[in-house]
Amino acid sequence: MTDTGTDPVTGTDPVTGTDPATDADPATDAAPRPLTVGGYAALAKDRLPAATWHYFQGGAGTESTVRANRAAYRQVRLRPRVLADVSRCDLSTTVLGDPIGAPLGVAPMAYHQLACADGEVATVRAAGGSGLRVPTIVSIFASRTFEDLAAEATGPLWLQLYWLHRRDVLRTVVRRAEAAGFRALVLTVDTPRLGRRLREVRHGFHLPPGIAARNLDGEVTGFLHDRQDGSSALARHADAFIDPSLSWSDLDWLREQTRLPLVLKGVLTAEDAARAAGLGIDGIVVSNHGGRQLDGSVATLDALPEVVAAVGGRCPVFLDGGIRHGTDVLKALALGARAVFVGRPVLWGLAADGEAGAREVLTLLRDELEDAMALAGRPSLAALGPELLARGPAAAAPNESYEDPDLRKGP
Numbered sequence: 001m002t003d004t005g006t007d008p009v010t011g012t013d014p015v016t017g018t019d020p021a022t023d024a025d026p027a028t029d030a031a032p033r034p035l036t037v038g039g040y041a042a043l044a045k046d047r048l049p050a051a052t053w054h055y056f057q058g059g060a061g062t063e064s065t066v067r068a069n070r071a072a073y074r075q076v077r078l079r080p081r082v083l084a085d086v087s088r089c090d091l092s093t094t095v096l097g098d099p100i101g102a103p104l105g106v107a108p109m110a111y112h113q114l115a116c117a118d119g120e121v122a123t124v125r126a127a128g129g130s131g132l133r134v135p136t137i138v139s140i141f142a143s144r145t146f147e148d149l150a151a152e153a154t155g156p157l158w159l160q161l162y163w164l165h166r167r168d169v170l171r172t173v174v175r176r177a178e179a180a181g182f183r184a185l186v187l188t189v190d191t192p193r194l195g196r197r198l199r200e201v202r203h204g205f206h207l208p209p210g211i212a213a214r215n216l217d218g219e220v221t222g223f224l225h226d227r228q229d230g231s232s233a234l235a236r237h238a239d240a241f242i243d244p245s246l247s248w249s250d251l252d253w254l255r256e257q258t259r260l261p262l263v264l265k266g267v268l269t270a271e272d273a274a275r276a277a278g279l280g281i282d283g284i285v286v287s288n289h290g291g292r293q294l295d296g297s298v299a300t301l302d303a304l305p306e307v308v309a310a311v312g313g314r315c316p317v318f319l320d321g322g323i324r325h326g327t328d329v330l331k332a333l334a335l336g337a338r339a340v341f342v343g344r345p346v347l348w349g350l351a352a353d354g355e356a357g358a359r360e361v362l363t364l365l366r367d368e369l370e371d372a373m374a375l376a377g378r379p380s381l382a383a384l385g386p387e388l389l390a391r392g393p394a395a396a397a398p399n400e401s402y403e404d405p406d407l408r409k410g411p
């Protein structure tokens with residue numbers, strides 16, 4: 001215990017159970033800005049309806065892959081170098097030809113209006129602000145129109161696609177995004193059907209009235225949790241729109257619809273990465289959908305080295321899944337990721353404080369990354385490589401307050 005009586009590991013006051021990083025200052029009664037990404041999770045959990053919180057947090061099945069994504073970071077330790085002149089650290093880089101302020105971006109997530117009224121408009125403003133200028137991958141199930149987003153974005157916008165049964169709708173969506181100035185297409189390839197997300201069923205998740213997929217022009221509206229048969233309303237909804245027959249030969253059709261670069265999201269193996277690179281794909285996102293699809297699939301940090309090796313520099317490799325600290329970003333970059341994408345933490349920021357909250361989450365990750373680069377003696381992104389890392393026993397008990405206790409217990 002410290003002099004203040006605060007537990008040095010958890011940061012929690014053992015008497016009141018409050019966390020000085022997230023809880024109100026009794027002197028001013030104003031909630032101080034959280035000091036960690038996890039602090040935003042705590043605020044979001046308080047502010048969101050339970051069904052929405054569980055939709056955001058949930059993974060598939062036993063949620064073993066959700067946990068594996070985090071555990072993988074704890075198993076890798078850093079080997080700092082010293083006397084490296086870190087008076088200036090440069091985080092700027094480029095992605096698919098566009099300059100960005102930090103090697104970060106927002107992963108595609110459906111329906112940001114579940115988190116705050118401005119929805120994806122708040123997200124793209126946040127991603128463009130505070131010198132970040134980082135990309136947002138906009139879900140095809142976004143709750144705001146591409147045109148609204150393009151009017152507000154100062155960072156690059158990429159459009160995420162699911163392979164819809166209705167190819168005519170897919171073509172229209174691609175053309176609209178292209179006309180609005182989107183810079184890339186990201187085809188999600190890990191979702192021929194939705195994973196078994198038990199929390200959605202348990203909590204009866206459905207879209208509240210007024211929230212819909214605004215770019216699908218009435219093709220996809222709300223859906224109700226209208227059965228008590230143990231099935232997921234969202235999964236049934238997905239089955240109605242997503243075509244599970246997607247295969248390698250379909251990529252040609254998509255290529256013919258657009259001149260935009262095409263990125264595949266959801267690749268986890270050297271075999272698929274090599275095939276994609278051989279076909280001239282413009283980028284790969286190593287992703288297991290935040291543990292929401294195949295329960296038991298490999299952690300993304302663990303899959304990254306084999307994908308990077310198989311691609312052999314033919315296209316950039318990105319990663320998402322479990323990024324919660326600047327040191328997580330550093331580890332992924334050291335293993336060859338060009339940039340990383342952040343999922344749930346952005347929703348936590350939006351739920352906590354709209355655009356400002358999302359911006360604070362992204363800024364916190366950027367600032368933590370800069371600290372980590374300086375302290376590791378690597379002032380530039382070009383100086384990052386696998387020699388920065390050592391594999392060892394997992395770090396001691398995690399101090400990660402963002403982890404919902406329910407998530408540790410499993411469904």
Ligand SMILES: Cc1cc2nc3c(=O)[nH]c(=O)nc-3n(C[C@H](O)[C@H](O)[C@H](O)COP(=O)(O)O)c2cc1C
Binds near residue numbers: 109322
């Ligand atoms: C609420 C929610 C909605 C999501 N919606 C989509 C989506 O529409 N399309 C997609 O490709 N991935 C979607 N994902 C997966 C994310 O893009 C990303 O792979 C994952 O969240 C990264 O893990 P993290 O949340 O641990 O950062 C969603 C994830 C969440 C949590």
Ligand SMILES: CCCCCCC(=O)C(=O)O
Binds near residue numbers: 141234238292
């Ligand atoms: C028909 C709606 C499907 C939305 C799926 C969003 C998603 O990918 C997620 O993980 O949730």
